[in-house]
Amino acid sequence: MDHLGRDAAALAANLRTLCERHGSVAAVCRKINVNRQQFNKYLSGAHIPSPANLRIIANYFGLSIPILFTNPDEFRALVDGNFFHAMATVRQLPEFSRFVSNMIVENNDAHDDIVGVYDRYQFSSIYKGFVLRSAFCIYRNKEFLQHYYVERFPSYDDPRKTEYVFKYYGFCFPVADRLFTADFEGIQSNELTFGVYAQVKRNSKKFMFGISSGIAATVFRQPYSTKVALHYRGPGLLRREHLKDLTVMDRNDPSIPREALQYLGDGSDMIQMS
Template sequence: MTEPHLARNLRALCNYTTSISDACRSMGINRQQFTKYLNGASRPSPRNMRRICDHFGVEEDELLVPHGRFAEMVALRPRARRLIRALGPAAPQIDRMFNQSADSLKPYCGYYFYYYHTPSRPGMIRRSLLRISEYKGIFYTRLNERIQPEESPLGRSHFVRYIGVAVFLDGRIFIIDHNARDLRSLSQTVLFTTQTGEIEVLTGMTLGVQGRTARAPFAARVFLEYLGPRTDTRAAMRRTGIFGAEGADPPRHVSRMLASNGTEPQMLTALELPV
């Protein structure tokens, strides 16, 4: 007798196929034998179990969980499979990037003040709060920006959150994120990593789109001040916003970098050509 939930979970997976016969041909499993699995009369051999898992994109232990929980899990899988198909041959390469960067990114988990010259207020510096965290081998980012009353059309302070993922490739940290609320654009940040082993300041470049109506692309240098693996987030958020060069009051080394406008431009903005 097979496990109580296996047959029912297999039948649920078959609802996502064009036909059971097609699935059997793809897996290389005899249709009559697979029917026994669906009826609970037989348990797949280890080899056939692997074929089933590979075909449907599940793990063996997932196939054995109670059916209600399994149904919730697989309901999300078709979208993931469509994304994997869209990535095509890039999918395994991207997966390898995440796996290979795991150990290198762990020391960079924690909180940072994120500084850059904002394109919406020329000459002003925006300070935001960035967190890099890890969950099941994937590194996620969360960037919180405080919009002050003078920036808001409604004249009141509020927060904007950007969420994304980070990978470590060839001595650089790559972050791709998006506005968690409106999904109107993607942003990318590339950071130089520390050479000394002690994280204090990270520098790099961000590429994004202005939040104003014009939605103009821009690129700006960024400077990250490491706050530690933990911090008082409420106190840190109170220090975020847009400031003049003096009002931001960053550490001296960050202040020097932010003020170095001389030979190297801090920001590039795109101009839309008239039609």
């Protein structure tokens, strides 16, 4: 299959994924004012939309055009639980624009060096004394940097099974050599978290160290604040290979980078309501 064919196939698969999450194809066609017969050709991979229609489709789903052509497996990991309409609405709010201006955010190509996939380490607020490894991804969506990350918690009774999964989606704001993040949990939709990170430039390995705070509308997950270490894995979006090692570990687990563990310490400085 040639390059155009691969692009058409990826776009078709991703459009089908989006339509599944937005009710029906007919409803999407009505919203974007694109002929159903023509849209079916996009869904089958027979045609790629014109540049004008690509912009309409991307704007409707709150995505950039390049993301629409992402590998379908990576795309599903990105969209599963993500509220693109909410994100797009936030970006368009005058209040958000003023907030961005006041923060003096410089979201331009100079910050693309932080885009990519990271292993995220912190002491767990659920499994006390254990280190949580999650998968964190920063990506560019139009003029903004956004991020999402996935947490998996094993069962107390059978560690081979996953008991809980949490997925967070939000915005990144690079300001004065710091990265500020704000996100919400997309599965149970009851938690907000905020973070601030700094790159460790003295290390040849790519780390960002910082602090994350979260509050949920449930007694089970109490408000907390804790240190977080981000370890760069590579470019792109989250893939299956990034998700297979997500778990909670003993702090002496050899797979935890030494630099991350040194920064995290023993977890005794986590702030959490009792």
